[in-house]
Amino acid sequence: MKCINLNRRIEVPTVLLFFAYMSANSVSTNLVIYRTCYVTLGYNETQCELLGKNYTDNVTATLEKEVQPYATILFISQSIIAAIIPPILCLFLGPWTDKYGRRPLLLFSIGGCILSFMIVTIISAIPNASPWYFLLFLIPMCLSGGIPALLTAMICYITDVTSEEYRGIRIGIFEGMIALGTILGTSSSSFVLNAWGYVALYSISTACLILAWIYTFFLIPESVSNVESEGRFKNLFNYTLVKESFRTIFRPRENNHRALLLTLIAVMIVSVFASFGDNSVIFLYLRQQFFWTLERYTLYSSINNVTGVIGAIGGIVILYKMLHMKEAVVTFLGFISILIGSLLQGLATSSWVIYLAAASKCLGTATSPLTRSLLSKLIPVQDSGKIFAVVTSIETISALLGTAMYTYIYNGTLNSFPATFSFVSVGFYVFEVAAVSVIIIIQRKQAQYDIMNEECESDA
Secondary structure, eight states, X not given: OOOOOOTTOTHHHHHHHHHHHHHHHXXXXXXXXXXXXIIISOOOHHHHXXXXXXXXXXXXXXXXXXXXXXXXXXXXXXXXXXTTHXXXXXXXXXXXXXXXXXXXXXXXXXXXXXHHHHHHHHHHTSTTOOGGGGGTTHHHHHHTTHHHHHHHHHHHHHHHHSOTTTHHHHHHHHHHHHHHHHHHHHHHHHHHHHHHOHHHHHHHHHHHHHHHHHHHHHHOXXXXXXXXXXXXXXXXXXXXXXXXXXXXXXXXXXXXXXXXXXXXXXXXXXXXXXXXXXXXXXXXXXXXXXXXXXXXXXXXXXXXXHHHHHHHIIIIIXXXXXXXXXXXXXXXXXXXXXXXXXXXXXXXXXXXXHHHHHHHTGGGGGXXXXXXXXXXXXXXXXXXXXXXXXXXXXXXXXHHHHHHHHHHHHHHHTTTOTTHHHHHHHHHHHHHHXXXXXXXXXXXXXXXXXXXXXXXXXXX
């Protein structure tokens, strides 16, 4: 039997990382709402435990509306911390890896996540601990670069070890592994929580992160050739690296590549803004509007992720690989898919329409890997750390702004028309469709120009 070579398989720790992160994240909202009700607002513990469960009485529904605004203040605080410190560090760490290697950043960032999950496990074990203590668990993760640094290092690693021809497929597989970890984490979290409680769930997440660190240490070799060692720590926060990153983005490029690059970055940023904003309030919306429980929401999330994987396979494997459609064309179709799903979500009057909206968005999961693949082809490999660090940092800040804006809109329309945020998303995805259309037009004009040049050279 032929053994599978696990070297360079960054997808393995990716599954473990996102399983750990999403299994904890799926229940943390519920825990914060419960602790806000019980500890912060001082309501009866038994009454607070009904939040997020099947209920039909008006008292619990009214309590839900009262607790949610207080809990969202904490959610916004978490978002601010997580979306300021990691992006700033990522601006330094990304270009640093171009010289000193991807592997050190991977190990350092995963190590920070391990410490953070150890802290949240301890906090969850203290029954009367204020929900505001959950801000403490962010410190090690943020100071090690967090998710932005991890994603930057992983995408740069894939760019290093994959040829341009197969890069779209490889990034698609990578994001598929993120989706797999997310599916497993969200689908199992409520069952683990009901069986063993919060402490066991956070402990399992911590163990998965430790396994990811061990795997990376022993089985992920360095991908950067000629790694420099002199001045490794001295240049860790060298401001010139950040300046060079922005110069690399805005410097003139041949064949309209700068226009393509800037438009593509704008598309990626707006996509993150809208998707994170929508995800930040969708659970609260479904709880309030359709009386969904945590178990039903995690089931919905799992189904949503499964349809997303199917959509990604359809977009990347069938449309992009087999039918040879351009990345931009498949991305255009993906944003049309999300636009339709957001519109259905806003018009939903029953739960089955929410599931239909999620299914309608399925092709949208192909947009992220294909935009990143297209971006990687517009830049030299040696500049990938610089570009992806800036993009990931801005995306993280965009996620913060999206979360804050959508939360503000949701709270402001909670008692009048809670689905307003879905129509805000529709507006953003109309912009995405228009922007990708511009990219397609630029690419086609460039292709026509190249054909004309080839014909002139052959005639000469």
